[in-house]
Amino acid sequence: MEAALPVTARNKRPAREEAHRADAGKKKRARYEFDDINEYEMLKEIGEGAFGVVAKARDHRTGETVAVKWIRGGLEGNSDGSGLLPAVVREAGCLAACRGHPGIVQIKTVAAGEDTAGNDLYIVMELFAGGATLRSELATRGRPFSEDEARDAMKQLLEAAEKLHATGTIHRDINPDNILAAAGGELKLCGFGCATPARRVGCPEKPVGMLQYCAPEQLFGLSCYGPEADVWTLGCVMAELLAGEALFTATEEDYMIAERINMRDDIVSMGVEAFDETMLDHVSVAGRELLAGLLAFHSDERLTAAEALEHRWFTGEEDEEVQEDPPAAVELEFPGFESPFAAPVA
Numbered sequence: 001m002e003a004a005l006p007v008t009a010r011n012k013r014p015a016r017e018e019a020h021r022a023d024a025g026k027k028k029r030a031r032y033e034f035d036d037i038n039e040y041e042m043l044k045e046i047g048e049g050a051f052g053v054v055a056k057a058r059d060h061r062t063g064e065t066v067a068v069k070w071i072r073g074g075l076e077g078n079s080d081g082s083g084l085l086p087a088v089v090r091e092a093g094c095l096a097a098c099r100g101h102p103g104i105v106q107i108k109t110v111a112a113g114e115d116t117a118g119n120d121l122y123i124v125m126e127l128f129a130g131g132a133t134l135r136s137e138l139a140t141r142g143r144p145f146s147e148d149e150a151r152d153a154m155k156q157l158l159e160a161a162e163k164l165h166a167t168g169t170i171h172r173d174i175n176p177d178n179i180l181a182a183a184g185g186e187l188k189l190c191g192f193g194c195a196t197p198a199r200r201v202g203c204p205e206k207p208v209g210m211l212q213y214c215a216p217e218q219l220f221g222l223s224c225y226g227p228e229a230d231v232w233t234l235g236c237v238m239a240e241l242l243a244g245e246a247l248f249t250a251t252e253e254d255y256m257i258a259e260r261i262n263m264r265d266d267i268v269s270m271g272v273e274a275f276d277e278t279m280l281d282h283v284s285v286a287g288r289e290l291l292a293g294l295l296a297f298h299s300d301e302r303l304t305a306a307e308a309l310e311h312r313w314f315t316g317e318e319d320e321e322v323q324e325d326p327p328a329a330v331e332l333e334f335p336g337f338e339s340p341f342a343a344p345v346a
């Protein structure tokens with residue numbers, strides 16, 4: 001950790017209300033209404049984000065305990081959309097659009113402080129008690145989720161994704177580190193730093209988010225992708241919950257080497273080859289069928305979050321159907337590679 005969060009005193013100065021944007025050397029002013037970070041007393045660091053730490057804090061005005069995500073240099077932005085400010089505005093905007101949904105961490109406000117650290121911004125959120133993530137939860141258990149537990153978790157996550165996608169946003173960095181987990185099984189999606197309005201065209205060529213969870217269309221470097229990319233990552237999360245291990249295990253270095261020598265096919269194949277098919281043998285036919293729908297190689301064949309929630313793995317409509325008409329083996333088509341889900345139907 002490079003620096004500790006500043007412990008602020010109450011009401012040192014009024015809130016900063018103006019952000020400065022550099023525009024080809026000359027300054028432009030963009031007006032944002034920010035809360036005053038000096039109204040919050042930082043109590044304890046509870047997590048680390050890409051641009052600063054997340055801390056438990058108290059709002060002096062209300063006495064409420066909140067989570068404050070510190071974004072170093074958050075006020076810096078350029079007119080071409082680069083820099084952190086546009087990203088913070090996107091993150092805060094995505095969170096604000098999802099306000100009220102129980103599966104998404106709730107934003108309260110964005111704060112700045114003239115006298116704390118020049119260009120820094122702070123996203124103030126509801127505090128999700130416990131500080132555990134799905135990653136730490138899996139590590140603590142030391143065993144996979146049962147199918148019922150995985151169903152409960154995936155329902156919450158798919159409902160959160162359904163809401164997010166309905167607002168026209170993609171998260172692009174769903175992975176077990178960005179899913180907060182409470183002891184009772186309640187989950188909340190966080191880590192919206194890569195979130196962006198869902199666009200079919202104009203996404204950056206380089207994949208964002210953790211590469212092991214990136215959809216094939218991102219890994220292939222396509223510049224057009226949408227909410228289907230989040231659905232793929234949710235498929236990776238579902239497989240990880242049921243297997244107790246990550247689905248794709250190629251390292252960032254493996255991916256980088258493959259990318260550098262322009263072997264984009266290898267980028268995906270490395271992940272698939274690293275996957276041990278037997279890890280999901282115990283999963284029901286309906287569960288494997290849903291996984292295949294979430295992990296459809298071609299994005300236009302992938303289920304949407306809303307469609308996935310209608311799947312019989314959730315609705316429980318499978319038993320009669322299975323007895324009357326057993327479904328064919330669930331297969332995933334990875335061009336050129338054997339399907340990891342071609343296990344025989346139980």
Ligand SMILES: Nc1ncnc2c1ncn2[C@@H]1O[C@H](COP(=O)(O)OP(=O)(O)OP(=O)(O)O)[C@@H](O)[C@H]1O
Pocket residue numbers: 046047048049050051054067069105125126127128129131132133173177178180190191192193194
């Ligand atoms: N509202 C919250 N309540 C409790 N803990 C939180 C909250 N938000 C984040 N955390 C903790 O802080 C960690 C980092 O969260 P953050 O949102 O910064 O994710 P990130 O993905 O690292 O950041 P970024 O989205 O900027 O890349 C989380 O893994 C979690 O442990």
